[in-house]
Amino acid sequence: MSGIIKTIKSFPKVFWVSNTMELFERWAWYGFYMAFALYLVGSKDTGALGFSSAEKGTIMGTGSMLLYLLPLFTGAIADRVGYKKILILSYAMYVSGYWMVATFNSFTMVFAAYIYLAVAGALFKPIISAMISKTSTAETASIGFGIFYMMINIGGFIGPFIAGAIYQKSWDWVFYISMITISINYIFVFFFFKEPGREDNKDSEPLGQVFLQSLRNIVITLSNFKYVLFLLIMVAFWTAFNQLYYAFPVFVDDWVDTSNLYNALHAVWPWLAESIGTPEGTITAVTIGSFDAFFIIIFQIWISGIVMRYKPLNAMMSGIFVLAIGVGMMFAFQNSFFVILGVLIFSIGEMASSPKFTEYVGSIAPADKKALYMGTSFLPIAVGHQLAGVVSGDIYDKAAGKLYLLKQEVAKRGLEIPEVSDTFTKNDYWNKAAEMMGMNNSELTNFIWVNYNPSKIWMLYAGIAVSAVVALFIYDKFILKSKA
Known part of the structure; x- marks a missing residue:
């Protein structure tokens, strides 16, 4: 135990600053992300967007794919431009991206906003991992990355836990809290984050060459x-x-x-x-x-x-x-x-x-x-x-899909219910079907569960x-x- 404590005390201040920024970034991200699927497909009368499951899958799948694909290139950009500059850019994109996802309501605009958010995450993601690596030694790396993983999960718990308690009251506050939380990182990046040393030739290397080298590295590995x-x-x-x-x-x-x-x-x-x-x-x-x-x-x-x-x-x-x-x-x-x-x-x-x-x-x-x-x-x-x-x-x-299965039952019974629209929401459709079938919400849910x-x-x-x-x-x- 004394050895672990000694190792923990050996980490420099920037190690703890980096981990704290990771915690707040994960808090902001997962507070929004765990609720994102519900926000996309939820009924419009709850403040959600009312998209289809297919539209939800396209938005989340494509954007999240880019979030994990782009760090193959954004890490090299951060090495060349500087970590602090990229972090400042990433936080600005995060704040504006959360605002855009909360404000836009069409599929195309929300899709574009989420891709924009994914780029913000892709700029941030490789930097903190690199900082943990740079501030750890071969002897301390195991504990260093263990602390890093712990910070990820602390943020990953707090964010959704809070979002789960507030999204039924107001979807807007899910995004506002993410905006506020990620903005706290400006304090750390401006006043406490120390830029690590970079190789002298980084600034002179053309950006196009950086991308080409990243592609060559991928080909070599694969x-x-x-x-x-x-x-x-x-x-x-x-x-x-x-x-x-x-x-x-x-x-x-x-x-x-x-x-x-x-x-x-x-x-x-x-x-x-x-x-x-x-x-x-x-x-x-x-x-x-x-x-x-x-x-x-x-x-x-x-x-x-x-x-x-x-x-x-x-x-x-x-x-x-x-x-x-x-x-x-x-x-x-x-x-x-x-x-x-x-x-x-x-x-x-x-x-x-x-x-x-x-x-x-x-x-x-x-x-x-x-x-x-x-x-x-x-x-x-x-x-x-x-x-x-x-x-x-x-x-x-x-x-x-709850509504999809209900529609099958509605068609089987020959009931006439208007299609879901901006003025006739998913909840309206469900409530109308329940009324016409002589069931309450819970009874209809159990009926569909048992029969479909x-x-x-x-x-x-x-x-x-x-x-x-x-x-x-x-x-x-x-x-x-x-x-x-």
């Missing part, structure tokens, strides 16, 4: 067939993992009765239940989703201590399989206790597999190409986001994760020819 095959397999993992943000909030909001969770919490901590719950006595989907980060904060060290004894590939296979069980439970039940248990199991799988992914890439990279390999390790995350958008779009809608089985979507998402496990096993035994 010439390794075994590595490319591994990255392709991991696309399946990230596709399943990202349903935590793409489909899970929508599924919970549509189908899961969270009143029993609220009541259980209220029996123990009434003040907490009333603070984070809704006036109707429920817990929002966004708040439930935030517990993934909360569980990681609590259990990451323990889980890391268990999986450190196993080879990275074996740990990844076990972790992804556990994650598959969790994601299956998250989409299989209406009972919120089973759903929150699913989130816990999901987070255990994430803790066992996600850090091992990074460790494995670092372990197989040639000594002189570690940075190149670590950069291209973002590629399956980027593609996984794009595919996550696809399988949470029309595919999700036809299997589990939207929970079957769990098989797709869990199956994608299991396919990654099977592919990794084949890869390990037959491509790498492991005997362990």
Whole structure:
């Protein structure tokens, strides 16, 4: 313990400044991002946009793909221009981007605004990782990146936790809080952030040459067939993992009765239940989703201590399989206790597999190409986001979309209800259908659940994760020819 404390004290001030900026950036990002799917598809009379699941998948998938693809180039730009200048630009784009997403209401403009936000994130993302690396040594890097990962999850919990408590009162405040939170980072970047040293030839190198060199680096790295095959397999993992943000909030909001969770919490901590719950006595989907980060904060060290004894590939296979069980439970039940248990199991799988992914890439990279390999390790995350958008779009809608399934029942009964429009919202359609069928909201939800089985979507998402496990096993035994 004394050694850990000594190591923590050895980090320079800029290390802590960088980590604090990461915390506030993640707070701002996840406070908006965990609720974003609901904001895109929610009924217009709640202040949401009323888009289709396909439109939601296109916006989130494409923008998030760019968020993870562009750092292959933006990191090189930051090295050339300077970290402080790029951070200032990134924060300005974040603030204006959150404002634009909150203000625009057409598909095209919201799509453009989210891509703009993704560029802001892509400018920020490689800088803080680089700062942790630059302020750590070979002996302190493990603890340094452990602290960094902890900051990510603290921000990833606080942001959605707050957003979950306020979005039903006002969607605008979800974005305002993100704007305020990211603006706090101006204090750190102007008054406490110290620019790291850069090579003398950085400023003289043409920007076009920087891009070309980045492309050459990608080509060099992807010439390794075994590595490319591994990255392709991991696309399946990230596709399943990202349903935590793409489909899970929508599924919970549509189908899961969270009143029993609220009541259980209220029996123990009434003040907490009333603070984070809704006036109707429920817990929002966004708040439930935030517990993934909360569980990681609590259990990451323990889980890391268990999986450190196993080879990275074996740990990844076990972790992804556990994650598959969790994601299956998250989409299989209406009972919120089973759903929150699913989130816990999901987070255990994430803790066992996600850090091992990074460790494995670092372990197989040639000594002189570690940075190149670590950069291209973002590629399956980027593609996984794009595919996550696809399988949470029309595919999700036809299997589990609440309004889509209701429309099938309306057509079967021959009922005449106006189509959803600016003046006749999704909620209006649902309420009209319930009235014509002689049911209340809860009764109609349960009727559609029993007769159309939207929970079957769990098989797709869990199956994608299991396919990654099977592919990794084949890869390990037959491509790498492991005997362990």
